[in-house]
Amino acid sequence: MTVTARPARTRAAARRRPGRARHEGVAGYVFLSPWLLGLFGVTAIPALYSLYLSFTDYDLLTAPNWVGLANYQRMFTTDPHYWHAVTVTAVFAVVSVPLKLAAALGVALLLNRERRGTGVFRALFYLPSLLGGSVALAIVWQAMFGRFGTFNSLLSLFGVHGRAWVNDPDFALGTLILLAVWQFGAPMVIFLAGLKQVPVELYEAAAVDGAGPLHRFWNVTLPMISPVLFFNLVLETISGFQGFTSAFVVSNGTGGPTDSTLMYTLYLYMKGFTDFQMGYASAMAWVFLAVLAAFTAVLFGTGRFWVHYSGGE
Amino acid sequence: MGITRSAISRRSLLAAGAAGAAALAAPALAGCGSPSSADGPVELRVFWWGDDTRATLTDKVLDLYTKRHPRVTFKKQWQGYDGYYDKLATNVAGSSAPDLFQIDEDGLSDFASRHATLDLTSMTGSRINVAKFAGSIGKTGTVEGRRVAIPAAENTAALIWDRTVADKYGAGDLKVGMSWDDFVAWAAKITHASGGTVYGTADPSGYFQVLEIWLRQRGKDTYRGSKLGFTADDLTEWWQFWVDAHGKGATPPADLTHVTNSGDISKDLISTGKGATALEWSNQLAAQAGLTKHTLGITTYPGDTGAAWARASMFWAVFRGTPHAQQCADVIDFLVNDADAGKILGTERGLAVNTAVRAAVKPTLDAAGKQTLDFETRMAGSFGDPPQTPPKGHTELRKTVLITEAENVMYGRKKPAQAAKDFIDQATSILAG
Numbered sequence: 001m002t003v004t005a006r007p008a009r010t011r012a013a014a015r016r017r018p019g020r021a022r023h024e025g026v027a028g029y030v031f032l033s034p035w036l037l038g039l040f041g042v043t044a045i046p047a048l049y050s051l052y053l054s055f056t057d058y059d060l061l062t063a064p065n066w067v068g069l070a071n072y073q074r075m076f077t078t079d080p081h082y083w084h085a086v087t088v089t090a091v092f093a094v095v096s097v098p099l100k101l102a103a104a105l106g107v108a109l110l111l112n113r114e115r116r117g118t119g120v121f122r123a124l125f126y127l128p129s130l131l132g133g134s135v136a137l138a139i140v141w142q143a144m145f146g147r148f149g150t151f152n153s154l155l156s157l158f159g160v161h162g163r164a165w166v167n168d169p170d171f172a173l174g175t176l177i178l179l180a181v182w183q184f185g186a187p188m189v190i191f192l193a194g195l196k197q198v199p200v201e202l203y204e205a206a207a208v209d210g211a212g213p214l215h216r217f218w219n220v221t222l223p224m225i226s227p228v229l230f231f232n233l234v235l236e237t238i239s240g241f242q243g244f245t246s247a248f249v250v251s252n253g254t255g256g257p258t259d260s261t262l263m264y265t266l267y268l269y270m271k272g273f274t275d276f277q278m279g280y281a282s283a284m285a286w287v288f289l290a291v292l293a294a295f296t297a298v299l300f301g302t303g304r305f306w307v308h309y310s311g312g313e
Numbered sequence: 314m315g316i317t318r319s320a321i322s323r324r325s326l327l328a329a330g331a332a333g334a335a336a337l338a339a340p341a342l343a344g345c346g347s348p349s350s351a352d353g354p355v356e357l358r359v360f361w362w363g364d365d366t367r368a369t370l371t372d373k374v375l376d377l378y379t380k381r382h383p384r385v386t387f388k389k390q391w392q393g394y395d396g397y398y399d400k401l402a403t404n405v406a407g408s409s410a411p412d413l414f415q416i417d418e419d420g421l422s423d424f425a426s427r428h429a430t431l432d433l434t435s436m437t438g439s440r441i442n443v444a445k446f447a448g449s450i451g452k453t454g455t456v457e458g459r460r461v462a463i464p465a466a467e468n469t470a471a472l473i474w475d476r477t478v479a480d481k482y483g484a485g486d487l488k489v490g491m492s493w494d495d496f497v498a499w500a501a502k503i504t505h506a507s508g509g510t511v512y513g514t515a516d517p518s519g520y521f522q523v524l525e526i527w528l529r530q531r532g533k534d535t536y537r538g539s540k541l542g543f544t545a546d547d548l549t550e551w552w553q554f555w556v557d558a559h560g561k562g563a564t565p566p567a568d569l570t571h572v573t574n575s576g577d578i579s580k581d582l583i584s585t586g587k588g589a590t591a592l593e594w595s596n597q598l599a600a601q602a603g604l605t606k607h608t609l610g611i612t613t614y615p616g617d618t619g620a621a622w623a624r625a626s627m628f629w630a631v632f633r634g635t636p637h638a639q640q641c642a643d644v645i646d647f648l649v650n651d652a653d654a655g656k657i658l659g660t661e662r663g664l665a666v667n668t669a670v671r672a673a674v675k676p677t678l679d680a681a682g683k684q685t686l687d688f689e690t691r692m693a694g695s696f697g698d699p700p701q702t703p704p705k706g707h708t709e710l711r712k713t714v715l716i717t718e719a720e721n722v723m724y725g726r727k728k729p730a731q732a733a734k735d736f737i738d739q740a741t742s743i744l745a746g
Contacts, residue, residue: 059427060402060403060405060406061402061405061406061423061424061427061428061429062427062428078742146568146572147566147568147569164566164568164569167567167568167569167571167572168568168724169720169724169726252395252575252577253395254575254712254713254716254717256571256574256716256717256720257567257568257571257720257724258717258720258721258724258726259717270713273398273399273402273403274398274399274708274709274712274713275708275709275713276402276423276427
């Protein structure tokens with residue numbers, strides 16, 4: 001009902017003071033201008049230009065030549081590294097995102113109770129995600145999980161002979177996943193905010209009806225925080241697919257050992273800036289954008305079935 | 314109030330728009346600047362990779378040039394090797410590249426073959442004197458007959474070895490002219506004698522420069538024109554040799570070699586104390602000596618020493634779009650041919666390419682510098698001709714494909730023959746463009 005009423009009222013307002021409304025419109029755009037300049041100058045125009053470049057053989061140093069769909073064709077048919085990078089990225093995202101969300105939710109549940117020192121713990125658990133995307137941390141990781149790293153020294157105390165973790169093709173990606181999961185601070189804070197919103201009466205009512213802690217979590221907590229869970233899921237999925245810094249630093253920009261950390265965005269970067277195949281890299285970027293958009297759309301589609309918005313009807 | 318506010322905003326919007334347009338136009342203008350007049354002041358942008366030491370020396374030598382030619386000043390920019398070419402490439406793409414920049418073989422294969430560097434052929438001899446260049450070093454820096462860069466300094470392939478470790482485990486000295494089998498036996502002895510705490514040598518099967526020497530010893534080349542100069546059989550044999558060497562205990566587990574494959578000498582086995590050799594270039598002895606407390610020796614790679622050559626450790630090149638081509642050429646001439654410049658630069662980039670400068674520099678060298686010079690002087694008699702400048706695609710082959718396939722063998726994921734076939738397939742397609 002309100003939906004139809006609102007434009008009518010605006011229209012009426014516009015009829016009363018046409019000049020003022022126009023001024024406000026102009027002022028609005030003026031205030032938006034820094035953002036608009038950024039949008040068009042830094043994002044939109046370069047992005048569209050890269051769409052054009054994806055149909056060329058642009059190599060950064062000479063003028064681009066139109067090659068039609070050749071880049072896309074090569075990607076899907078003749079470049080084995082491309083599919084390898086897709087697989088590595090998919091494994092990374094599919095394993096790290098659920099683990100990270102589970103860790104975030106688990107710790108958020110523990111920190112949701114008001115006890116002495118809870119604030120300190122919240123800050124401590126959030127800390128890694130402040131450092132998370134940083135190059136320094138990836139370097140620390142490299143030092144910790146090498147053959148002679150801290151982690152293996154720790155294992156040797158228990159008589160366990162560790163591997164070369166980051167430098168072992170079987171474990172390198174797992175090490176990066178661990179690094180990603182450890183940075184669960186940001187979704188944790190959002191979960192905490194969500195948990196605070198769950199009405200206490202619901203728990204009391206459930207307890208009166210004889211529901212144990214597990215039942216209460218499953219039937220009260222989860223449905224009530226499902227919008228927050230959804231939000232975190234979408235955000236983390238997108239950033240999971242975009243993992244770059246840690247792989248770049250740990251593998252010295254090569255995706256090694258033996259391509260085991262060759263993430264999609266890292267391969268894209270190598271193609272564009274190391275191998276001078278900017279046209280091909282642009283094509284990779286556009287396919288990536290399309291796939292991410294499709295993933296997000298699918299998530300939104302399934303959201304209808306499990307995300308519960310209380311009071312939203 | 315409202316009107317005043319929006320008027321100001323509108324004005325500032327226009328100003329912002331104008332500034333934006335100017336910013337967009339600026340790089341385009343920079344690319345086609347007018348040729349400088351002979352008398353006006355000129356500021357040249359110079360870009361190089363290196364460490365603090367190199368920055369200090371380069372700073373000093375360019376200041377000396379400005380002192381002698383007050384009209385010419387420099388805007389100096391430098392950074393580490395990682396990301397150097399990324400930056401140079403984006404600058405060239407935006408037509409805002411430095412006028413004069415340092416470049417190596419990798420860079421030449423990417424930049425010179427795409428004509429991003431100025432053709433110096435007509436200025437060589439007239440503005441840039443190459444008459445006194447040592448031996449065959451003057452032949453380097455050409456692509457398809459064009460002179461695209463001037464060698465800045467000379468080095469040659471050198472095997473740096475840890476004398477302290479070798480003495481401790483009774484392995485003896487590494488000698489010029491030893492065979493590859495001698496070398497592997499020496500390395501295995503160190504590994505066994507140390508009980509596996511120190512490994513004889515890193516596995517060089519993914520090091521392009523070692524493979525190159527090995528191929529030249531067999532009458533092959535890494536490249537012939539824009540094609541590979543060797544076959545899958547050569548590569549299979551090369552990798553099998555190192556699989557066997559690993560079986561004898563000469564080399565460490567794959568992950569330790571993997572770390573050295575980045576080419577960063579602070580991560581090689583001498584620096585980390587896990588091994589007794591570093592297969593590098595002669596001018597790196599001084600830097601390597603600074604990374605260990607041990608005494609170091611320097612010798613040739615195993616096998617026939619005639620496969621080595623007087624190599625340009627790096628070059629000076631000029632941006633195709635510079636409006637100051639002649640001034641750049643004059644600066645290059647000063648850097649490579651002036652004795653005072655040579656004394657400042659020492660052997661940090663490598664030996665001076667001009668023999669007269671090299672002689673003038675000799676008394677000023679420190680211990681590592683003298684050791685490098687002695688080694689290279691001793692070897693000069695047997696140097697072969699330099700190989701061609703690598704073709705377009707070389708950097709990808711050297712830094713990615715060769716290392717990945719060599720590691721596939723090292724980590725036991727592929728048999729040498731399979732890895733060799735995969736390398737040749739990828740290389741053929743990359744070199745075909």
